[in-house]
Amino acid sequence: MLDIQQFVANSIGNWRSQRSAHHMIFSHFEAVQSEIAIASMSVDDPEVIALCEMNSIDRKLAVSPFRMTWAGQSDWDENEALKGTCILVPIPDLEHLNRGKLLRDQGYAEEIPAVGDYHFTDDDTFVLITAYDRAAAEEKIWFVNPNVRCRVSLIKTSAGSGVVTASFSSEIRQLVKEATD
């Protein structure tokens, strides 16, 4: 069974992502191509410590913090670049190794700091549930092989039953070329 350290370790690297969003009420499709970089951070990094403090969580509980950076393009507006970066800090549950909290300095459904609850299923899918003021997000991420990740993200109404947007990303690891190429 995966734990968060191994999951983060498997995710470190550069990924080429194809994302399709289904806007469910209007049956609209959106296609996004992007590059995603996932880099490990030190538990002593001042930004990691600040995020723990902001959430009143003992910084010694932080495990495998990482930074995600993305840049992409949507077919909805080809002139607008989608880009951003955020810091994510896992706080494993002390009693249940397959679950915990994930702190972010920027949320997915709303661009505010967010705290989600994660767990791993028995087939090694990472499930993250985040409640926001006006919405709830549910993400599932799993590895098909070491170089292919799938991610399904649902944005729901805050009551949690209606699905507003369902999106799917397939992510392929990009091997960094040697400087001598």
Place this chain on the structure above:
Amino acid sequence: MLDIQQFVANSIGNWRSQRSAHHMIFSHFEAVQSEIAIASMSVDDPEVIALCEMNSIDRKLAVSPFRMTWAGQSDWDENEALKGTCILVPIPDLEHLNRGKLLRDQGYAEEIPAVGDYHFTDDDTFVLITAYDRAAAEEKIWFVNPNVRCRVSLIKTSAGSGVVTASFSSEIRQLVKEATD
């Protein structure tokens, strides 16, 4: 924990589907809109019995057989209608209620009869793995709520490691209107 009877019962009905296919080598997106009808069949239906016999499986082991019928349109070729129908017959494992075989009279990756292995994960995701001559298919289907289903389908090389196509469907139940409407 879901079993196959309950899963099929939850799936019976008419669904509006948005499907996005990612053709991974070329980073190509395909969007398909379709209507899917899932109808239960009798275990005594001659087509169900014939499918069991073709697979040398005792027809008394068949549980909750059903027919899927679909009609849709792809943005790759708007003039070509995608339509089809197939019969599916679950054969639960006698010892493990959360797994079994699924017989189909028509496969997904290749249009030939197919036998897949299914199981349910601890978060009620239905997982189906089907080996074909030249490919392997892995499908995950789960309910977000009683009226929304998600489905991720991967077509892999027959060796099973390379992913050729990853597709995602979000399916919304269509309520049948009364004749008096």
